[in-house]
Amino acid sequence: MLNILGALCFLGWLATLALVRRAEPGGKARHRAAIRTLLLYALGASFGAGLAQRDAWPFARWPMAAGLAVARGENTRLRAVDMHGIEWTVDYRAWQPLGFDELNPWMHRTFPRLDRVARDRVLQHLLGVAERARLRARGGGTVGYFERYLGPLAAPYFDLHPRTWWPGAGTPPEPFVGLRVYKESWDHEERRRHPDRVTRVLVHEYPRR
Amino acid sequence: MKAVRLARNTWERVWFAPESPLNLAAARLVLAFQALWILLSRDIPALSGLPGELWVDVAPAARFRYLLWEGRPGLEAWLQALALLALAGVVLGVATRACCVISGLLLYHLAPLETLFFTPSPWAKGLTLPVLGLLTLSVTRCGERLALLPSEGAVAGNEDAWALRLVRLFVCQQYFFSGWAKLAAAGLGWASAENIRAWLLLANLDDQLVAFGAPGLWLADRPALCLLMGVTALTLDLGFVAAPFFSRARRLLAPAGLLFHLAILLTLNYAFLGAPLLLLLVDWQRPDGRRRHVQEPSSGSGGKSTSSGPATGVTASPS
Numbered sequence: 001m002l003n004i005l006g007a008l009c010f011l012g013w014l015a016t017l018a019l020v021r022r023a024e025p026g027g028k029a030r031h032r033a034a035i036r037t038l039l040l041y042a043l044g045a046s047f048g049a050g051l052a053q054r055d056a057w058p059f060a061r062w063p064m065a066a067g068l069a070v071a072r073g074e075n076t077r078l079r080a081v082d083m084h085g086i087e088w089t090v091d092y093r094a095w096q097p098l099g100f101d102e103l104n105p106w107m108h109r110t111f112p113r114l115d116r117v118a119r120d121r122v123l124q125h126l127l128g129v130a131e132r133a134r135l136r137a138r139g140g141g142t143v144g145y146f147e148r149y150l151g152p153l154a155a156p157y158f159d160l161h162p163r164t165w166w167p168g169a170g171t172p173p174e175p176f177v178g179l180r181v182y183k184e185s186w187d188h189e190e191r192r193r194h195p196d197r198v199t200r201v202l203v204h205e206y207p208r209r
Numbered sequence: 210m211k212a213v214r215l216a217r218n219t220w221e222r223v224w225f226a227p228e229s230p231l232n233l234a235a236a237r238l239v240l241a242f243q244a245l246w247i248l249l250s251r252d253i254p255a256l257s258g259l260p261g262e263l264w265v266d267v268a269p270a271a272r273f274r275y276l277l278w279e280g281r282p283g284l285e286a287w288l289q290a291l292a293l294l295a296l297a298g299v300v301l302g303v304a305t306r307a308c309c310v311i312s313g314l315l316l317y318h319l320a321p322l323e324t325l326f327f328t329p330s331p332w333a334k335g336l337t338l339p340v341l342g343l344l345t346l347s348v349t350r351c352g353e354r355l356a357l358l359p360s361e362g363a364v365a366g367n368e369d370a371w372a373l374r375l376v377r378l379f380v381c382q383q384y385f386f387s388g389w390a391k392l393a394a395a396g397l398g399w400a401s402a403e404n405i406r407a408w409l410l411l412a413n414l415d416d417q418l419v420a421f422g423a424p425g426l427w428l429a430d431r432p433a434l435c436l437l438m439g440v441t442a443l444t445l446d447l448g449f450v451a452a453p454f455f456s457r458a459r460r461l462l463a464p465a466g467l468l469f470h471l472a473i474l475l476t477l478n479y480a481f482l483g484a485p486l487l488l489l490l491v492d493w494q495r496p497d498g499r500r501r502h503v504q505e506p507s508s509g510s511g512g513k514s515t516s517s518g519p520a521t522g523v524t525a526s527p528s
Contacts, residue, residue, distance in 0.1 A: 003270035003329060010274075010317065013344070020348040028368075032225075035371055039224060042345075042375055050386035053393055058317065058340040060332035062383050065477070066390035068399065069407030075415050092417070097255035102327040104417070110266050110327075118262045125260045146250055155250035158333045160420035160478040188410040192426070195414070 006056040009045050013059075016041045074185045076108040076203070080130055081178035088172045091165035092157070093144025094133035095126070101159050107181060112203055123179045123206035130176055137171040180205045223454060228370030229494040234302070234354035236376055237309070237346055239488045241299040244316055244339040247482065248293060253322050254285035263326045271329040275321045285322065288315055299343065302356020309347035316340045335482030338383070342376045342489075377453040380489050384466065388446025400439030402432040409435070412477040425476040438476075445469055452490055463490040 016038040023034035049059040079087045092100040111119060137143040143165045147154045165171045181203040190197045257279055264279045272278055292315035298308030320336035321329060331337070349369035353359055391399040398404060409429035413422050428434050445465060451458040470484040 001270075003268055003274045006329075007270070007274040017344055017348050024348075031368075035224075036220075038348075039371060039375065042378075046379065046382055050382055050389060053390055055330045055332065057321070057330040057332055058337050060330060060337050060383075060386070061390060062332060062386040063390040063394075064333075064387040064481070065408060065479075066387070066399075067394040068404050069411045071407065073411060073415060075417065077417065097252040098259070099251075099323065100417075102324050106263065106327045114262060114265065118265070121260055122262045146252065149249040150246070153246075155247055155335060155482055156480040158480055158482060159418050160474070160480055161417060162420055184415075186414070188407065188414060191414050192410055192429075 002054060002056070005054075006059075009049075009056040009059055012041060013045060071189070072185060072187055073191070074108070074183070076104055076111070077182045077184055077200075078104075078107065078126070079180045079182065080127070080134075080172070080176040081180060082172060082174035083177050084174060086174075087180065088176070089164045090130050091133075091137075091143050091163060092161035093142075093146070093163070094130045094137075094165065096129075096133070096144040096146050098129070099157055100161055101157050108183070111181065112183075116204075119204050120206050120208075123181070123204065127176060127179050127206065130179070134165075134172055134176060137165050137167050138173065140168050142167060143171070178205065178207055224371040224374055225368075226370060228373050229492075230350070230354045230369075231494040232492060233346070233349065233351045233369055233373045234356065235491075235493045236342065236373055236489050237299055237302075237305070237351040238355060239486065240339045240342040240346070240376070241296045241312070243485055244312065244336060244343070245293070245296050245300070246485070247335040247339075248289060248296075248319075251323060253319050254282050254289050256282075256322050256326075257285045258282035259326060266327075267325055268329070271321075271325060274329065275318055275325070277318065277322055277325055285319065289319055291315060292319060301358075302352045303358050305352025305356060306347050306349075309343045309351070313340055313343035313347060316343070333482065338376075338379055338483060338486050341379050345372050345375055345379075348372070374453055377459075377489055380483075380486050381449040381452045381462075383483055383486075384446045384449035388443055388449075391443060391446070397443075400436070400443045402435040402439070405429075405435035405439040406432070409476060412479070418478060420478055421475050425478070428476055438472075442469070456492060459490040459492065463487045466490075 016034075020031070020034040020038050023030045045056065045059045048054075049056040049061050053061045053063065055061045078090055080090050081087055095103050111122065114122065133144060136145075142148075143163070183201045183203050184198050186198045257277070259279065261279060292312050295308040295312035295315065298304055299312055316336050317340045320331045320334060320340065323334050324331040349372040351369065351372070395404065406429045409425045413419055413425040413429070428438065445462070448458070449462055449466070452462045453459075466487045467484065470481050473479050473481065
């Protein structure tokens with residue numbers, strides 16, 4: 001429903017813009033009247049979305065850090081496995097073109113609901129992505145490729161992440177042959193005192209052993 | 210009747226008081242550079258090639274809303290190339306109106322592709338305001354200044370002052386609605402030391418999400434500073450509602466906003482990609498209305514106030 005409303009809201013916005021454009025040759029008064037319509041529409045749509053907290057992107061509700069932070073933390077972690085069975089951290093840039101900020105919450109929310117075959121297909125794809133990134137970085141190329149045009153001036157992700165791989169020797173040396181998905185949970189206050197107090201549960205592994 | 214007339218005059222003065230065409234042209238550049246920055250820092254078309262399993266939660270209505278379907282990375286790459294070309298036109302000031310509308314529509318199509326498999330709203334990805342802003346400018350003479358091929362037959366850009374104010378309002382809504390969302394979800398308790406500490410711990414304990422851990426954790430252990438941070442954030446967010454219409458507020462809030470983002474970056478590890486758009490709040494040139502020669506006759510429909518503010522020396526609230 002929100003998708004339909006959002007689409008209609010945007011189409012209405014385009015219609016008011018077209019109205020202004022059409023009114024322009026018709027004289028100043030007519031043009032000004034069309035602009036007033038556009039302004040009223042823009043105010044209605046943007047404040048409607050924002051104040052009602054119902055997203056109608058591009059009229060957004062901007063819920064930045066809204067709400068009360070919960071006492072417990074949860075997340076999903078993807079770990080790569082090499083041919084010797086050693087687990088490796090995968091640098092957040094290795095998933096590009098997927099952004100970690102979308103991939104990780106998707107893995108947390110949606111991935112566990114997929115059937116086993118679908119999970120395998122997803123991890124097979126991600127394994128290929130991560131291995132290609134490892135090969136490129138191990139060979140001295142960049143980790144990920146989003147900096148291909150703008151270098152260090154490229155836009156960061158919304159969430160900052162630590163860089164765990166470095167071109168050349170700073171990248172895992174052996175080919176990745178598997179992926180493991182873990183669900184992690186912790187109590188914030190407890191983890192503040194003891195950083196390793198994290199419960200980790202294996203959700204899925206590809207290929208299955 | 211008097212109240213209606215007053216309201217109408219205020220409306221006219223707020224939206225139609227003169228504004229420098231240079232500021233409008235600068236807004237065009239800021240919006241286009243922001244969109245270029247994001248597009249050239251990502252590979253959005255490639256996301257169309259993700260396996261179908263990743264699209265399992267995408268509602269059909271969301272696909273139709275943005276005309277996005279999986280399995281078409283080649284088509285999306287062409288559309289992005291067209292968007293980049295149009296944005297170059299916006300920057301250079303060549304066929305500016307056409308380029309604004311083309312780039313705005315293509316960004317509306319492309320931006321959600323970055324997040325669609327997870328959420329249909331890419332509000333935090335840095336392209337929200339370029340979509341709104343470029344489409345707004347597409348019906349103005351924003352190509353009159355700072356352009357290789359200035360708009361033909363252009364008159365003084367004062368008639369388009371409303372567009373700059375609307376774009377500035379969109380910028381400020383990011384903050385105002387962010388403050389509103391905090392109040393709506395948690396009330397004034399959002400700013401409490403306990404909640405800010407909880408947010409700081411949330412943002413600084415998961416090693417996958419932490420680039421700067423020490424400042425946030427240091428702050429989390431100091432309740433008075435947490436409370437100060439919460440109150441400041443909420444005040445700043447809500448205070449932004451004044452910025453589109455008061456130049457003094459803009460002069461204060463634009464740099465304060467940048468500092469705010471820097472503090473958030475260091476303590477919460479959030480890089481707000483809309484931060485460069487605070488440049489839209491900068492008055493690069495004072496309104497031409499102050500030079501008096503651009504006073505315009507009444508439009509006959511409440512347009513009297515168009516020139517009343519600046520001509521009488523009243524610093525019209527919009528500027």
